[in-house]
Amino acid sequence: MLQPRPGGRGSDPLTVSLREALTSTKPAVGGWCVIPGSFTAEVMARAGFDWVCIDVQHGLIGYQEMLSMLQAVGVVGVPALVRVPWNDPGWIMKALDAGAAGVIVPMVNSPAEAVAAVGACRYPPDGYRSWGPTRASLGVADYSPALANSSVICAVMVETVPALERLDEIVSVPGVDAVFIGPSDFALSMGFGPRSDEPEHRRQLEAVPAVCRDHGVVAGIACGSTELLERWRQAGYTMLAAPSDLVTLRRATAEMLDSVRR
Amino acid sequence: MLQPRPGGRGSDPLTVSLREALTSTKPAVGGWCVIPGSFTAEVMARAGFDWVCIDVQHGLIGYQEMLSMLQAVGVVGVPALVRVPWNDPGWIMKALDAGAAGVIVPMVNSPAEAVAAVGACRYPPDGYRSWGPTRASLGVADYSPALANSSVICAVMVETVPALERLDEIVSVPGVDAVFIGPSDFALSMGFGPRSDEPEHRRQLEAVPAVCRDHGVVAGIACGSTELLERWRQAGYTMLAAPSDLVTLRRATAEMLDSVRR
Amino acid sequence: MLQPRPGGRGSDPLTVSLREALTSTKPAVGGWCVIPGSFTAEVMARAGFDWVCIDVQHGLIGYQEMLSMLQAVGVVGVPALVRVPWNDPGWIMKALDAGAAGVIVPMVNSPAEAVAAVGACRYPPDGYRSWGPTRASLGVADYSPALANSSVICAVMVETVPALERLDEIVSVPGVDAVFIGPSDFALSMGFGPRSDEPEHRRQLEAVPAVCRDHGVVAGIACGSTELLERWRQAGYTMLAAPSDLVTLRRATAEMLDSVRR
C-alpha cells in the first residue's frame, strides 16, 4: 500500500516516495536531466517517469539550477534524485538539504568509498550528515534523523573494473540502497569505447542484478536508448534511467529536420 | 464540492482553484511575496494561505524570478496570482502563459482601462489574449480557450479617487472578477499620507464591498497589518492580502533583536 | 555568392545572414525556442536549422535569458530572430541591441501598428530606433545605421481577421520584411479552436504567400507539426517555423515512455 514518506516532496497523500518507486515489483523508469533550467525539469517530471534524476555530474547544472530543478520536479510530486559531481560530502549534503530524495554518487571504487558516500547521506549514528534539512523538511511534519535516514536513497556508481571486482563487498556496505552502473565508464575501464557492445562488457553487467538482489540492493543502470533499456530490464535491472532530455531532444530534432528536408 | 480546474497547478484532485478560493463563503487570506526568489515563495506557499501573490509591481521581482516563483508555489498546489508592473498586455500575457492563475492589474482608473486589462486575460472572443499557454497548459489535459477564460482571474486595482468615483462602471465591465483596493495609493490620491487612517478614507473603502457584491465581483484589499486585515474583513472584503513576506520578516527580526538586546 | 553581413553573428566569412537565409530560393526552416536557457538554444542552433527564433512572447524567457540565448546561437553562427512579447519599442530595441538579426512582432493588426514596429527596428531617417548597438556591433567593423537598417529583419505577425483583411496595406508598409502568420491566434479570431483545421481557415492562410510575393515580402508561418510544415511549404510559405523545442521534447519523451512501457 502506498504511503507518503519524507523525501517525496508532494503535498498530498498520493505521492510515491523514491524508496517505494525503486523497491516496487515493477521496474522504475527514470527521466534524466542534463539540460539546466527548472522548466525542462518540470516538463520531464510531468512526462510520466517513476523518478527523475538531476545530473549535476555530467549535466550542465550548478547548485542554483539544481535547487530550482528540485522545486520544479516537486510541482509534480515525482521523486527526484541528484547525481552529484563527485564523492564529496559537501555536494551530497547540499543536494539532500535542498530536498533531493536521494543521491547517485559517481566512481565508487571500493567499500571505503561506499562507506564515505553512505555516511554523508545519514545522520548519526548511521553516518556523519550534518543537521540542517532546510528545504528537505519543509512540509514534513515529523521530519527526524531516523525518518530521513530511512527514506533517503544512497545509490553508488559502480563503473570501473576494480569496482565491479569488489561488487560483493560494496553492496555489503550497510546503507548502500542501490548500485547504479555507468556502462560507458565501465566500457572505458575495460579498454573499450564508450558505446561498447562487446560481449564481455555485456556479460559482466548482466551479472550485476543477481549480486544486488542477494543483498537486497536495487540494481540500476543508465540506458542510452530504449533498446538498451529493454535489454537491461530483461537482465534484471529495476532502476532504469532513460535517455536524457538532451539525447531525446537532439534525436527528435534531427529526425524532424530529416523528415522536413527529405 | 471541490473540483480541479486549470489554473490550479497541483497534480492531484484536491487542489483548489483560485476561482474557488476567492468565491468561497469564507474569506480568502493571501500571502504576498515581494522578496525575489523561489525558496521564499515556496515557504510562503506552505504557510497555509488560501492564495499567494507574486508582486512584480512593487516586489523586487523580474520575469525570470516570477517564473521560478510560480513553480515554487506550484509545489504546494496553492493558487498563485501575479501583480503585473502596469496595465500592459505583454506583462499580463507572459504572467498567464507562465502559469499564473490570475493577475492583479495596477492603476485601473476607468472602464476603458478595465476593458484593456480584461481583454489581455481572455482569448477571443472575450478578449485579445494571444494563444501560447506554454506552462499554463502543462498537465491540464483539456486546456482550451474556454476553460482558460472561465478560470483565469482578472483583478483590477482601484486605487485613485477618479477610479473609485467610477467603481460602479468598472465592476460592470464584463470579465472583471475582482476589484483589489490599494489603500496607500488611494490615500495619496485623497491627499493623505500612505498609511492614512483618516475617517473619510476608511468610510470610502468600507463602501466598496457592497458595490462589488451587487455585481458579483470579489472585493479584495491589501492589508498592512493583522488589525487592518480584521477591519477590512468585517467591512465585507473577502480577498484579503496579508502583510508581505518582507514586512513580516522585518517586523519579526526587529522584535527578536529588541527582545535579545533588552 | 554568400557574404557576411551584420546581423549574422558568426566570426567567419561563411556565416549566412538572416536576410540571405530568408530570401533564398529554398524554404528556410527555423528552430523555435520556448525553453529558457542558453544550452538548449545552442543545441537547437547546432541542429541544422536555417534560423532560430528566441520566443520571448510565449516562451518562458525574459531579457537576461534572451541575451544568453542569443550568444549561444551565435556560437554556431546561425542567424537568430527574437519574438518580442508585444509591439513595444523598448523590447524591440533591446532585442536588436543584444544582437538579434531581426524581430517578430506579435499582433500587428493595422498599417499604423506595422509602421510602429518597423520604426522601432530602423535608425533615422527610416525609423526611430535609438543608437546604442552594444552587442549588435561587436565584431562588425563597418557597423552603421545604414548597414543595420538594411540587414535587420522586421517580421510582423498577422494573426487576426482584421489584420488579414488589411494584409495588402500591411505588406505595403515600407520596411516590413516578412509577414509571419500565427495560425492558432488566427483560428481563435475566426471563432475556431486553436488547432483548427477548418477549410476556411486553411483557405485564407493559403492565400497569404501570393500577396506577400507581390510586394516582395517574405511569407512566414508557425508550424505545429512536420505535416503542417509540409502543407504550408506547398502553399508557398518560405519562412517555416518548426515545432518548438518544447513540443519536440514532450512528444519524443512521450513516445519513448510509451515504447518502454508497452
Next chain:
Amino acid sequence: MLQPRPGGRGSDPLTVSLREALTSTKPAVGGWCVIPGSFTAEVMARAGFDWVCIDVQHGLIGYQEMLSMLQAVGVVGVPALVRVPWNDPGWIMKALDAGAAGVIVPMVNSPAEAVAAVGACRYPPDGYRSWGPTRASLGVADYSPALANSSVICAVMVETVPALERLDEIVSVPGVDAVFIGPSDFALSMGFGPRSDEPEHRRQLEAVPAVCRDHGVVAGIACGSTELLERWRQAGYTMLAAPSDLVTLRRATAEMLDSVRR
C-alpha cells in the same frame, strides 16, 4: 554642508545625494554601466565617479541585473541613476522602487512626454507614482512621498530635432530636473552619422546649457571620449557621462594587445 538624503543609499552621514552631486558648483562626472553584472557595477562605483548610471536602455541589462547592480553601487555610497528602456511608467517605477536615486528617460520629444515621465517619478499630487518603495525606503527612517518627490531625479533625454526645437517647453515642465542629451541620436535625427562632428550639430548642443540654466534645470550629456567630455564641460554641461565601462575596457584591451604585439 552635506547632509544625507533618501536616494543616497549609503549608511552613513557622508553620503552625497544625487541631487547634491548634480547641483554642486563643480561638474559631476558619471560612470556609465552597460556591462551586466553586479561586480563591474561595484568596480565602477569605487572608481571615484560622482554618480553612476545603470543603462537598461542600451546596456545588456534586465530587471534582475539592474537590482543587483543598484545594490553593488550602494556598497560604495555613490548615487545611482537608471536609464530605463523607454518612457514607460512600469519601468520607471520599478527602477525607483529598487532604489535608484533617479532615472534617465529616453526619447522625450514633447512636453506631454516629459509630463508623463515626471509623473511616473512623483507620488501624488505631483504625479502618479504608485506607493511601494520596497527597497528605496530601506534604512531611510523618514521616507515619505514628499521626501521622495523632492529627492528623486527625473532626467529627460532630448535627442531629436523636434525635441530640441521644443527644449524651452520641455525644461519648463515642472519636475524636470535635468535634460540629458544623446548626441548620437541627435546626430542621426539631423541626418548625420552617429559619431558626427558636424559644426551645426555641435552648435546646437552648445546652446542647450544656457536654456537649462535659465530654468534651473541641470544640463547633462553622454560623452564618448575624454576629449568630448572636456568639450561639453566647457560648453556649460555639468552632468557629464564618461565613456562606458564597455568602451573603456575595449579600448584599454586593444591598446594593451597592440603594445604587447608591437
Next chain:
Amino acid sequence: MLQPRPGGRGSDPLTVSLREALTSTKPAVGGWCVIPGSFTAEVMARAGFDWVCIDVQHGLIGYQEMLSMLQAVGVVGVPALVRVPWNDPGWIMKALDAGAAGVIVPMVNSPAEAVAAVGACRYPPDGYRSWGPTRASLGVADYSPALANSSVICAVMVETVPALERLDEIVSVPGVDAVFIGPSDFALSMGFGPRSDEPEHRRQLEAVPAVCRDHGVVAGIACGSTELLERWRQAGYTMLAAPSDLVTLRRATAEMLDSVRR
C-alpha cells in the same frame, strides 16, 4: 577606538571590522541567512545585527548567490561571515576572495582539520591561501598578506563528541579565532535528537566558553530561539547566531495566520 580594517567592506571610517565586533566586550549577535538572494541579505544586514552570516552549508545558497549576498551586506557595512559547505580549501578561498570577512568551517573534528581550515584562510607563511583577493581588496588601499592574515576570521565548528573531547587541542591551533558550536549536530553525535535539551548536552556546551577564553578564542554558538540565545549568552558565549531569516519568517507568518484565523 574604532578604526577601519580590511574585511570590513564599508566605505567609511565608522565601519566596524568583524574582529572588532567579535572581540568587543559586549556579545555580538549575528543575523543568519539561509534564504538565497541579495535582497533578504540586505534586509538582514539593515536589521541591526553586529554581524551577518551567509550560510552556504545548510542555506540554499551557491557561489553566485553568496557573492551577491556579500555585496548586499556590504551596502550596510556590517561585517559578513560565510559558512562554507565543508572544510574545503577551494570554497574557503573563494569565499574570502569574494570579500567575506571570515569563514565558519563545519565539522572540524581534530587539530589536523583545524590546521587545514586555518591554513586555507592565511597567506604564507601562516597558511597556504592563494593570492588573488579580487573583491576583498577593492577599496582597501593598503591590502596586504599581513593585513589580511590579521583581519580574516577563521571560526571552526566543534559539533561532535570527538571534537569536543579535543577542544583544548583545537583551540590551541594557531590562527583559530573562534570556535562555533553546532548544538544540533553535537546532540546527534551524543545520540540525542537535533533539538535536544538533555542536561548532559547542556552541561558540556556550557563548559566551552571557559576553555575558549583561556586560549583567547571567541566562543560562538547557533541559537534556535531567543530563549536559547539568552541561555548561551549567560553561559559565556559572545558570538551568538540568532534564529535564521527562514525560521523567523516561518514563525512570524504562522503566528500572523493563526491570529487572523482565530
Next chain:
Amino acid sequence: MLQPRPGGRGSDPLTVSLREALTSTKPAVGGWCVIPGSFTAEVMARAGFDWVCIDVQHGLIGYQEMLSMLQAVGVVGVPALVRVPWNDPGWIMKALDAGAAGVIVPMVNSPAEAVAAVGACRYPPDGYRSWGPTRASLGVADYSPALANSSVICAVMVETVPALERLDEIVSVPGVDAVFIGPSDFALSMGFGPRSDEPEHRRQLEAVPAVCRDHGVVAGIACGSTELLERWRQAGYTMLAAPSDLVTLRRATAEMLDSVRR
C-alpha cells in the same frame, strides 16, 4: 597547417585549437577573465587574444557563469581555458564537460598532485575522467576518448618553493601539457610580497622555461602588466596571460578620471 580539433569550439575550419595556439612558434597571449558574466567574456574573446582563461579560482565566477562564459567565448572561436578553484576532480571534469579546451590547476606541489590533475583530464587508460562530454562533444562529429585525451590541455600551476624544487619531476609526469607559474604565490612562498621584484624571485622564474622545453612542456605565466609580459616573454615563456579584464578596466577608468579631473 591549421586544422580544426575538438576543444576548439568554433563552427568552421579556421578555428585554431588550444593545443595549436600554445605550441605555435609565436608566443600565445591570453585574455584573463575574473569578471563574472558572459558579455565581458565575449568582449574579451573578440579583443584578439590567442586564448582566453575563465578564472574560477580567483575570479568571481561560479559554475553557471563559467558555462555561459564558455559559450560566449565560443561565439568568437577562440579556445578557452578554465582555471579551476582547486585540484579537485569534480571541478576539473565539470569544466571539461562544459566545453573548456583545457584547465589550469592551482597549487600543484608534487608529482603525485600532478598525476591527480592529469588523471582528471583524461579518459582511461590515461586517466580517470568520467564519460559524459555533454557540451564538449556538441558539433564534434568524431569526438572520442582518444581525441579528447589528445586535445584537452592540462596546465599545472607551480607556485610554491617546494613545487619549483620538484619542477623536473612535475614536468616529467605524463600528460602535463603546460606549467603555469603564479608569480605572486611563488613570491609569498619565498617570503616576499605578492608583487615582489626581488632578483632571486626573478632568477628562479627565469629558469623555468628551459626545464619545460627540455620536457616538451609549455611554459606559462601570469603577467600583471605589459612590462612583465615582455619580461617573461624574453625569458622564454610562450603562454603569457595578460592583465585581467578587471585590472585593465580599473586602470583605464582611473586614468580616464585622472585626465578628466586634471
